[in-house]
Amino acid sequence: MPRSKISLIGGGQIGGNLALLATQKELGDVVIFDIPQSEGMVKGKALDIMQLRPHDGYDSTITGTSNWDDVKDSDVFIITAGIPRKPGMNREDLLEINLGIMKDVAKNIKQQAPNAFVIVISNPLDAMVNAFYKISGFSKNKVVGMAGALDSARFRTFIAMETGCSVQDVTCMVLGGHGDTMVPVTRYATVGGVPVEELIPADRLEEILERTRFAGGEIVKLFGNGSAFYAPAQSAIEMAESYLRDKKRVIPCASLCEGEFGIDGYFIGVPSVIGAGGVERILEFKLKDDEKAALNNTLEAVKKTVKETGL
Numbered sequence: 001m002p003r004s005k006i007s008l009i010g011g012g013q014i015g016g017n018l019a020l021l022a023t024q025k026e027l028g029d030v031v032i033f034d035i036p037q038s039e040g041m042v043k044g045k046a047l048d049i050m051q052l053r054p055h056d057g058y059d060s061t062i063t064g065t066s067n068w069d070d071v072k073d074s075d076v077f078i079i080t081a082g083i084p085r086k087p088g089m090n091r092e093d094l095l096e097i098n099l100g101i102m103k104d105v106a107k108n109i110k111q112q113a114p115n116a117f118v119i120v121i122s123n124p125l126d127a128m129v130n131a132f133y134k135i136s137g138f139s140k141n142k143v144v145g146m147a148g149a150l151d152s153a154r155f156r157t158f159i160a161m162e163t164g165c166s167v168q169d170v171t172c173m174v175l176g177g178h179g180d181t182m183v184p185v186t187r188y189a190t191v192g193g194v195p196v197e198e199l200i201p202a203d204r205l206e207e208i209l210e211r212t213r214f215a216g217g218e219i220v221k222l223f224g225n226g227s228a229f230y231a232p233a234q235s236a237i238e239m240a241e242s243y244l245r246d247k248k249r250v251i252p253c254a255s256l257c258e259g260e261f262g263i264d265g266y267f268i269g270v271p272s273v274i275g276a277g278g279v280e281r282i283l284e285f286k287l288k289d290d291e292k293a294a295l296n297n298t299l300e301a302v303k304k305t306v307k308e309t310g311l
């Protein structure tokens with residue numbers, strides 16, 4: 001069987017790390033695509049990763065390009081094309097520029113690989129994934145946004161730091177839009193099956209929730225120029241791996257809801273089963289009144305940004 005082909009649209013900070021992680025997980029051959037002005041940069045990154053392969057014997061091939069023909073028949077695309085945040089900006093401030101880029105990217109992907117599975121990372125995430133879906137005309141199960149995987153990993157990290165327990169044993173999910181209104185669900189957050197509400201005092205837990213909601217901004221502030229890239233890359237690779245290896249992992253992702261959780265026609269973070277069919281299912285569960293209110297609040301924020309795209 002030939003290797004899978006994974007194309008990374010945007011070879012900047014996240015794109016470079018995606019290429020490294022995809023190689024180290026041997027997910028397939030990797031193509032890093034960027035604009036002509038950055039062709040040398042992505043060719044250089046590709047060559048650099050090619051040269052680390054001998055140490056652990058990875059067989060994948062990594063190439064850099066600015067030619068759309070080179071992504072032809074890719075199995076998976078991960079899109080980071082766009083600009084990242086600077087301090088003081090929220091994700092919505094990126095809308096105009098990144099929407100223009102997404103229109104171009106969606107048109108080209110549709111032409112080169114109409115059957116691919118597409119993971120969108122570019123921000124503002126929920127609006128960008130909707131833009132890709134609408135412009136490409138891809139089926140809803142082949143288009144998904146990476147947000148909840150990252151937000152949940154941040155929540156897990158803070159709970160592990162607080163309790164001093166292994167991050168591996170912390171389970172939790174963050175639902176809703178990829179913005180300050182996101183909804184970390186404390187009721188289902190556990191450490192080795194023990195509810196966090198039993199382990200962490202309520203006021204301290206509230207601080208952790210707040211830190212989770214603004215975790216991206218915390219890093220933007222520290223960097224001074226650009227946004228997080230290691231954890232976002234790892235989160236998207238987890239989703240790509242679940243698709244390529246038909247793992248059927250349950251990952252909070254921005255999936256198109258058509259009635260689930262009372263949401264209709266919007267991509268928003270919900271627990272999604274990712275397997276060979278793409279987003280195969282959304283796992284719906286009963287929300288309590290305060291959780292429902294929080295989800296409605298985040299939905300309003302998503303609707304507002306989507307409306308601004310005119311799509």
Ligand code: APR
Nearest residue numbers: 010011012013014015034035080081082083084121122123
């Ligand atoms: N086609 C392909 N690549 C593009 C295009 C385009 N039309 N326009 C811009 N790019 C490339 C840039 O040249 C750059 O190399 O996208 C890359 C973005 O990389 P970075 O600026 O390093 O940004 P990064 O930190 O990777 O974040 C990318 O993901 O998390 C989001 O908010 C973040 O929207 C941002 C995106």
